[in-house]
Amino acid sequence: GESVGLHLPTLSVQEGDNSIINCAYSNSASDYFIWYKQESGKGPQFIIDIRSNMDKRQGQRVTVLLNKTVKHLSLQIAATQPGDSAVYFCAESFGNEKLTFGTGTRLTIIP
């Protein structure tokens, strides 16, 4: 069935360094991908998205890369800050309908 998975459940990064969070997806028909950030006690918060006709998209301190050949998605966070500590989820969608989420990666920023 459709599934979105994450390579690493936890990631620790020194403050100021860059971090990369990876995600594998299985539905080659998915045409829309989103990264979410979830802090303790809160719902997921939109970070950045990318459509299947793109391979890279940049936001403020974040970049999403999409490799459709190997069905891989990554989130790069530049110059990490303590406030970046959270669980990050990738999600995929076909036709911009319901989302299929990955299991999440917990990012911890070390001061």
Place this chain on the structure above:
Amino acid sequence: KAGVTQTPRYLIKTRGQQVTLSCSPISGHRSVSWYQQTPGQGLQFLFEYFSETQRNKGNFPGRFSGRQFSNSRSEMNVSTLELGDSALYLCASTLQGAASHYTFGSGTRLTVV
């Protein structure tokens, strides 16, 4: 403007009971989607309501149901609760239903004992 409001924030129920959770979307949003979040399964889609009609449904048993009212507020109900129903239940609202524009609430933490 106010965000997505879910009530209650926390709930403890006993196996076999039923529970109703509420979600008030952002004003003007007509679509409400519900997701279940557990440590083992992550976030899983339950259902989506748009203009009082269920438009999409996930792979959950019939014990999970929902509805939407004319003011777009939505409720979900779980009957005959099982221990495995313990989870964070999240709702997300959008204007027309596009997942790309989800705004999530903070969720209702349900514990079944």
